[in-house]
Amino acid sequence: MPSSPRSTGTTSGSISLAWNASTDNSGTVKDYRVYEGSAVVATVTGTTATISGLAASTTHTYTVTARDAANNESARSASVTATTQASGGGGTPVAANGQLRVCGTKLCNKNGKQIQLRGMSTHGLQWYRQCVTTGSLTALATDWKADVVRLSTYVQEDGYETNPRAFTDLAHTLIEQVSAQGMYVIVDWHILTPGDPNYNLARARTFFTEIAQRHAAKPNVIYEVANEPNGVSWGAIKSYAEQIIPVIRAQDPDGIVLVGTRAWSSLGVSEGASETEVTGNPVNATNIMYTFHFYAASHGTEYLNTLSRAADRIPMFVTEFGTQNYAGEDTNDFTMSQRYLDLMASKKISWVNWNFSDDHRSGAVFKTGTCDAGGPWTGTAPLKEAGVWIRDRMRTADDF
Numbered sequence: 001m002p003s004s005p006r007s008t009g010t011t012s013g014s015i016s017l018a019w020n021a022s023t024d025n026s027g028t029v030k031d032y033r034v035y036e037g038s039a040v041v042a043t044v045t046g047t048t049a050t051i052s053g054l055a056a057s058t059t060h061t062y063t064v065t066a067r068d069a070a071n072n073e074s075a076r077s078a079s080v081t082a083t084t085q086a087s088g089g090g091g092t093p094v095a096a097n098g099q100l101r102v103c104g105t106k107l108c109n110k111n112g113k114q115i116q117l118r119g120m121s122t123h124g125l126q127w128y129r130q131c132v133t134t135g136s137l138t139a140l141a142t143d144w145k146a147d148v149v150r151l152s153t154y155v156q157e158d159g160y161e162t163n164p165r166a167f168t169d170l171a172h173t174l175i176e177q178v179s180a181q182g183m184y185v186i187v188d189w190h191i192l193t194p195g196d197p198n199y200n201l202a203r204a205r206t207f208f209t210e211i212a213q214r215h216a217a218k219p220n221v222i223y224e225v226a227n228e229p230n231g232v233s234w235g236a237i238k239s240y241a242e243q244i245i246p247v248i249r250a251q252d253p254d255g256i257v258l259v260g261t262r263a264w265s266s267l268g269v270s271e272g273a274s275e276t277e278v279t280g281n282p283v284n285a286t287n288i289m290y291t292f293h294f295y296a297a298s299h300g301t302e303y304l305n306t307l308s309r310a311a312d313r314i315p316m317f318v319t320e321f322g323t324q325n326y327a328g329e330d331t332n333d334f335t336m337s338q339r340y341l342d343l344m345a346s347k348k349i350s351w352v353n354w355n356f357s358d359d360h361r362s363g364a365v366f367k368t369g370t371c372d373a374g375g376p377w378t379g380t381a382p383l384k385e386a387g388v389w390i391r392d393r394m395r396t397a398d399d400f
Contacts, residue, residue: 001022001066001075001076002022002032002064002077003022003077004019004078005017005064005077005078006019006080006375007080007082008135008139008375008376009135009136009137009378010084010138010142014052014134014138015050015051015054015084016048016050016051016134016135017082018047018048018135018375019032019374020373021047022066022074028068029067029068030068030069030071031043031045031066032044032065032066033067033073034049034051034064035063035076036051036060037061041062046374048133048134048375050134050135054084055084056084056085057085058083058084059083059084060082061079061080061081062079062080062081062082063077063079063080064076085142091182092141093117093147093148094179094183096109097115097400098110099254100219100222100256101287102286102287102288102289102315105315106315107315107317107348107350113400114348115398115399116344116398117351118351118393118398119146119147119149119150119183119351119352119394120144120149120352120365120394121150121152121186121188121320121354121355121356122149122355123152123354123357123364124152125151125152125153125154125170125174126158127357127359128357128358128371130371131358131370131371132177135375136375137149137177137181137183140183140356141181141183144394144395145394145395147184147398148183148184148185148186148350149184150185150319150320151175151186151187152188153171153187153190154192155189155190155191155203156192156193157192157193161200161203164203164207168207171207171211172211172215175211175221178220179218179221184220184221185221185222186352187211188227189225189226189227191229192227192228192230194231195228195231195232196229197225197237197240197260198236198239198240201240201243201244204247205247208223208244209247212248212252213251215252216251221255222256222257222258223248223252223255223257223258224258224260224319225240225244225248225258225259226240226241226260227265227319227320228260228264228265228293228320229261229262229263230270232262233262234273234281235281237260241285241288242284245285254287256287256289257287258319259288260291261290261292262278264293265293266294266299266306267306267307267310269302269303269306274306275309275313275314278314279313289314289315289316289317290310290314290316290317291320292317293318293321294318294322295323295328295363296321296322296323296332296333296334296336296337296340297323297324297330297332297333297336298325298326300336304336304339304343307340308343308347312347318340318349318351318352319351319352320353321337321351321352321354322386323337323386324362324363324386327361328361328362328363329363330362334389337389341393353365358370362384362386364384364387365383366382366387367382370382
């Protein structure tokens with residue numbers, strides 16, 4: 001029989017469940033049935049299920065059985081009880097803020113109020129798709145209180161270029177899932193190697209045309225067009241941005257576009273430059289922001305001061321950072337990390353932490369094996385040290 005049934009997340013209309021796999025004596029489990037009382041409410045082939053269409057603030061108790069190829073059914077598992085959330089109306093970040101826009105050097109909501117978004121980035125979806133589920137996204141929205149999710153579509157490294165159709169469809173699916181949770185979603189075109197975004201210009205045109213066309217009516221989609229340009233001049237990055245932004249604008253005139261900066265989105269610092277190359281020669285487009293990435297154990301006061309100066313001149317968005325070294329590994333530097341968070345709070349610079357996975361590095365928030373087990377996603381028990389730290393800081397109240 002299935003074991004350890006558990007709730008991995010709730011919304012006002014759904015409950016997500018997971019359990020440990022059952023092994024049939026013939027070695028084959030065909031599917032699992034989820035029961036509420038005597039009624040079968042879901043039949044699935046995997047070890048997770050989401051029961052939707054529920055009323056808000058209602059309590060439900062479920063059991064799970066396994067069936068083999070001959071439809072022999074196991075005994076029922078232990079029961080699991082969960083309660084849907086209260087109906088929130090305007091309680092989600094998107095409901096509260098609507099379509100965002102860039103106003104001066106800040107990010108503003110539908111009412112013109114300057115806001116800061118805080119959230120998480122996925123790891124590469126070609127490797128860690130199993131970490132991005134209805135249950136984990138529900139936990140991110142309701143337990144972590146995140147405002148935004150960054151979906152990292154790597155272009156190389158076994159990513160988009162290997163199967164453009166499959167990775168585009170995956171992006172569509174995850175955009176819908178994040179949107180259903182009432183969070184903003186950054187569609188990250190994750191170029192890294194090679195570092196010249198122009199290498200992938202044709203692919204980017206194809207990808208962003210379809211993404212923007214499909215999701216133009218949504219108020220929560222943000223487009224990040226080049227993750228970490230490196231080994232290439234600011235002029236080349238600017239040229240790329242000025243070619244790809246009109247592709248998005250043709251489909252979605254209102255969507256904010258995020259432009260990567262030189263030297264792994266360090267505003268040029270990691271290649272000996274500074275923010276002045278951007279502030280003195282900005283991209284010729286409106287409603288855009290520039291990205292900055294940092295890893296606190298590697299990127300100290302020089303990087304912090306560069307971000308601070310830049311944010312006074314141009315709109316900045318930190319779409320990736322970690323509390324460890326630049327590889328997302330080794331010891332956490334929470335002291336330097338807090339200096340960055342304090343700066344970003346004071347200047348309303350939105351941020352996204354890397355990364356929402358269970359890989360072996362200290363920068364992955366979940367303990368290894370959490371994703372393959374289908375959770376648990378809530379609370380601090382499944383989290384590494386960095387995960388506990390960043391979750392605590394994300395859960396503080398938003399200033400919306």
